[in-house]
Structures are given as C-alpha cells and as structure tokens.
Amino acid sequence: MPLKAQKDGDEVVSFTLTNDAFDALRGDPELRMACCSARAIPKRSKLGTPFFAHGRTGECSSGPETAFHLQSKVIIAQAAEAAGWQAIVEASGQTPDGTPWRADVLCTKGKANVAFEVQRSPQTIAETAERQAIYERSEVRGLWLMTRHRKTLEDRIWLDKSGEYTTPIFFLDDTFQVPRFNCSLHDFITGSLSGQLLYAPRAGQRAQLSLHGSRQSCWKCRKQLMLILELGFQVREHVRWEVPWMYVVEDDDLLQLLEVVLLPELCQRLQIGQLKRRPSKTTKTTYLSQGCPHCDALQGNYFIDELRQKIYRSGTETKYTQVIPLTQITLKESLASWGNARWQFRME
Numbered sequence: 410m411p412l413k414a415q416k417d418g419d420e421v422v423s424f425t426l427t428n429d430a431f432d433a434l435r436g437d438p439e440l441r442m443a444c445c446s447a448r449a450i451p452k453r454s455k456l457g458t459p460f461f462a463h464g465r466t467g468e469c470s471s472g473p474e475t476a477f478h479l480q481s482k483v484i485i486a487q488a489a490e491a492a493g494w495q496a497i498v499e500a501s502g503q504t505p506d507g508t509p510w511r512a513d514v515l516c517t518k519g520k521a522n523v524a525f526e527v528q529r530s531p532q533t534i535a536e537t538a539e540r541q542a543i544y545e546r547s548e549v550r551g552l553w554l555m556t557r558h559r560k561t562l563e564d565r566i567w568l569d570k571s572g573e574y575t576t577p578i579f580f581l582d583d584t585f586q587v588p589r590f591n592c593s594l595h596d597f598i599t600g601s602l603s604g605q606l607l608y609a610p611r612a613g614q615r616a617q618l619s620l621h622g623s624r625q626s627c628w629k630c631r632k633q634l635m636l637i638l639e640l641g642f643q644v645r646e647h648v649r650w651e652v653p654w655m656y657v658v659e660d661d662d663l664l665q666l667l668e669v670v671l672l673p674e675l676c677q678r679l680q681i682g683q684l685k686r687r688p689s690k691t692t693k694t695t696y697l698s699q700g701c702p703h704c705d706a707l708q709g710n711y712f713i714d715e716l717r718q719k720i721y722r723s724g725t726e727t728k729y730t731q732v733i734p735l736t737q738i739t740l741k742e743s744l745a746s747w748g749n750a751r752w753q754f755r756m757e
C-alpha cells in the first residue's frame with residue numbers, strides 16, 4: 410500500500426501532505442508501511458508522485474507499483490474529492506461472507522460506494538466479472554480502467570450487453586486520458602461521480618415516446634391522412650432511436666404501447682386511420698394495417714416502408730415528416746433493446 414503509511418498509530422497518506430511535510434518524514438524510524446509494518450521510506454516516483462517504499466521487503470506480498478499506477482490513484486482520489494465524494498486510496502474491505510477485496514480508490518458519498526480499479530496487469534473478462542461480483546456483494550459499484558485491450562474495449566466486443574452494464578470497463582491510455590470519451594482521467598472521474606456517465610437505453614429508464622408521421626393523400630379517395638412511419642424513443646438528448654412501422658406491427662409490446670397512446674381523439678385530430686386487420690390484395694393475406702380515416706382503404710406496410718426509406722435517404726425528413734410527442738413511458742426490457750445500448754458520457 411505505497412500511498413499509505415502509519416506513524417504513531419495514525420494513517421499518513423503521501424499525496425495529501427505538503428512537500429515539506431512529506432520530506433520531513435525521511436529517516437523517521439516510527440514510519441511504517443500500512444500493509445506489513447515494515448519500515449517505510451518516503452520516495453518520489455519518476456512522475457513525481459510521493460509514495461512509501463518498504464525499507465525491507467521481507468514477507469510482504471504487496472509488490473512495487475509502477476509510477477503510472479501510483480499517479481492514477483492520486484488523480485482518481487483528487488478528482489473524487491473535487492466531485493464532493495470521500496476518497497480512500499488502497500481501501501480494504503470484505504463481503505458479508507468474508508471474501509476480502511482491495512480497491513485502488515474507494516469513493517463514498519452517503520450510502521453510495523464506488524470502487525475504481527486501475528488494471529495494468531493482464532486480467533481476463535471472466536476474472537474482472539468475478540472481482541466485480543465480489544464488489545457487488547459488498548454493495549460497492551466497481552468501475553474498471555484498463556491499460557490493455559484498447560481495441561477490444563473500444564469496439565465493445567468483449568461482453569454481452571448485460572455484462573457491459575454490470576461490469577463497466579474503459580480503456581485508459583498512458584497519458585491518463587480516457588480516449589473513448591475524449592477526456593482526461595480527472596474529468597472522467599468527476600463526471601462519472603456526478604451523474605454524467607449513463608448506460609442507456611436500459612429497462613426502467615424513462616423515455617419520451619413520439620410518433621413520426623407523414624402527411625400523405627389516400628391512394629384511393631385522395632383525401633389527406635397521416636401515415637405512421639415509425640415510433641420514436643428518447644431517453645436523453647443524444648440517446649434516441651426509432652422503430653420503423655414494419656417492425657412495430659410484428660412486436661407485441663410495441664403494438665400494446667400504440668394501443669394505449671393512439672386515442673380516438675388523437676387519431677381524429679391527426680387523421681390517422683384505424684389500426685386493424687385488413688385483407689391485402691398484394692400479399693393475399695389479412696394483416697394488421699393502417700387505413701384511410703375517410704374510406705378505410707388499406708395503406709400497405711410495404712408502401713409505408715418505402716415511403717419512409719425514400720424520405721430518410723433523401724435527407725428531407727424535416728420537410729416530409731412530423732414528430733408528434735406522445736407521453737413519457739418507463740422502458741421495458743424489450744423496448745430498450747431496440748436502442749443501441751452503451752455507456753454514454755456527458756450527454757444531456
């Protein structure tokens with residue numbers, strides 16, 4: 410535990426001391442390592458981080474740390490405190506059944522506990538998930554910063570979706586930057602401890618539901634109507650997705666949602682035809698379809714999908730489509746699964 414030492418029963422944390430106070434510890438025989446009570450020698454890493462080294466290594470299992478690792482811990486602890494959290498470096502704890510763990514930096518605020526781990530040595534995904542489970546049993550949320558596997562981590566191919574949420578892992582480069590979010594380690598830590606790191610979309614989150622419609626005329630009676638091109642979902646400004654009509658008709662949860670929001674007065678006001686099964690001459694079957702509010706003629710799914718694609722391909726959606734905000738909903742798993750779920754940082 411090289412950032413911490415003991416002196417006369419008190420804990421001494423290297424980077425919280427002034428330079429003079431730290432230098433004054435040199436040669437102090439009472440200064441002991443926090444891990445094993447060997448003599449502690451105040452030193453500075455090649456990055457200038459003050460730390461304590463074993464006077465004699467002896468039996469102690471805590472090996473020497475790299476200058477990078479020491480400095481990361483200091484940056485994380487200082488960033489956490491800047492965000493109003495209490496930070497404990499080299500913190501030890503255990504699960505209710507006694508499995509011990511040690512976190513590089515444990516941050517606490519009220520009942521919330523977040524452990525940051527800077528992982529330099531190779532550690533498989535399975536091992537990381539195991540260590541994460543130990544944190545979870547201790548009611549600690551673990552967040553991993555790895556200095557390996559950059560490509561795998563940035564392509565997000567290392568875990569299934571639920572694992573990505575359960576075990577957040579981000580690549581940290583050797584200049585203390587988190588390239589995925591294009592920010593410094595310091596800013597990433599203060600941000601993530603201030604609610605700016607969010608996994609979305611996810612079941613349980615609130616989303617604004619809207620209809621994306623297009624004013625057209627009925628192919629049969631030529632009167633004005635509105636066709637629903639897609640359903641829109643939005644969790645935050647930059648977290649939004651659409652489900653095209655073609656998929657809506659094949660998904661029970663989406664249809665159920667439509668049933669609730671497509672109230673008769675809304676349909677009448679917007680001139681949306683009734684949703685019901687109609688026989689189709691093209692497909693020679695009967696299917697759930699949009700219709701004309703005036704003559705009830707079927708408005709074919711394929712026609713609607715082609716119209717939608719034509720509008721979006723030509724980039725004229727603002728001209729030909731209308732966004733009709735409906736209501737706020739709580740996302741079910743199946744609704745969230747239409748969005749591209751991932752970790753997002755600093756979005757509104």
Ligand SMILES: [Zn+2]
Nearest residue numbers: 442444445469
């Ligand atoms: Zn030791």
Ligand SMILES: [Zn+2]
Nearest residue numbers: 627630701704
């Ligand atoms: Zn019509």
